[in-house]
Each structure stands twice: as C-alpha cells, then as structure tokens.
Amino acid sequence: GAVVSQHPSRVICKSGTSVKIECRSLDFQATTMFWYRQFPKQSLMLMATSNEGSKATYEQGVEKDKFLINHASLTLSTLTVTSAHPEDSSFYICSARGQPTIRDFFGQGTRLTVV
C-alpha cells in the first residue's frame, strides 16, 4: 500500500504554545487529506478535510482558528494546534487519498500531550 508519514510521533508542549504536525504522502500525490482525533479506546473523529490548494473544510464543533490546516502541496498537509491547552491532549492522525482511488492510507499518528 501507499506510504503516509506523519511527524512528530510524540510531542509534549506547554500550555499556550503552538504545535505543528506534518503529514506527507511519500509515493503518491494526495489530492485530499483528512485529519482525525482519537481519544483512548474510541473511534476516529474527523476534524477536517483538506484539499490541495484550497481551504480546509472543518467538521461541526471544530474550531478552525485553533486547528489550522494547510495543504500547500500534493504531498504535504500540516495541522497546527494553536494556543494548546491540556484538553487538546490527544492522538491526532492524518490520512491521505490520491485519485482516482478512494482508499485512504493513514499516518502513524501524533501523541500530543499539553502540560
């Protein structure tokens, strides 16, 4: 299957700081990338859908000014958690989709801990 690389895998930051997470498709062009949040022992919750060259579409209840998403190229999307608070601590995971396939391939996830 296709390879999606997500970095960092773990990050600890102080309250009030910002954290950037990168998601890269290594061997295909990802026209669409998805960002999810996953709480322990729970399912994947879609935060936003990112299409290359256009603004991300956020799901209801997700603050777009807090979770900044940029999809500047066909191989890279970034999620920036701004002014992080302890309640933002979670497992964030991206997936990438290339055309014409509908199959989504996931990054390895980022464990964010805000202290």
Next chain:
Amino acid sequence: GENVEQHPSTLSVQEGDSAVIKCTYSDSASNYFPWYKQELGKRPQLIIDIRSNVGEKKDQRIAVTLNKTAKHFSLHITETQPEDSAVYFCAASKGPGNQFYFGTGTSLTVIP
C-alpha cells in the same frame, strides 16, 4: 449524514476459532466499505474493502460480506491467531470525494 454502528465492542475468541464483526449503516447512497485494523498506539491499516457492486470478497483468512438491502456488512476472520488481536474499525463512504464514517471499533482478543 451517515451513521455507522459496529458490534460487538469487545470480542474474545480462542486461537483457531472464527471471529465475526458486524456493522450497519444508514445512508443507502454509501457504496464503499473498508475495514481497518489498529494495533495499540499505531496507525489503522486497511485490511480489506468492498464496493457495493459485490456481495462478498475474500483475502486468505479474511472475508467481508455486504447486504445492501439490509444495509449491513460484516468482517469474518477464520483460523484466528494471536497476532490478529487488535481493534478493528469498519467505515462507510459515498465514494470518491467523500469522507469516511467510522464505526466505534471492536477490540478483538485471540486467546492462545
């Protein structure tokens, strides 16, 4: 929007037995149904998928069945092995350009 329900939430089987996980969906327009396996702290891995134009698909010990009329699909794992232990998620989608709606997950434990 789409609503995907998944059962059971936990499942324990003896090594060598079969495991079945079931999902239902609400939107009849959904036409693509993947299954993902996620080990603790790792990424979900696509293990099998099915499109609405077929009723069954098999890949070695793994099979998926789809009943479009009843709007449900199932994952079947035969001859289970300890390494099959993981959380399994089903999902439904209306095709290219559309998001996935995930089930709530099933934690499978295969007892040696």
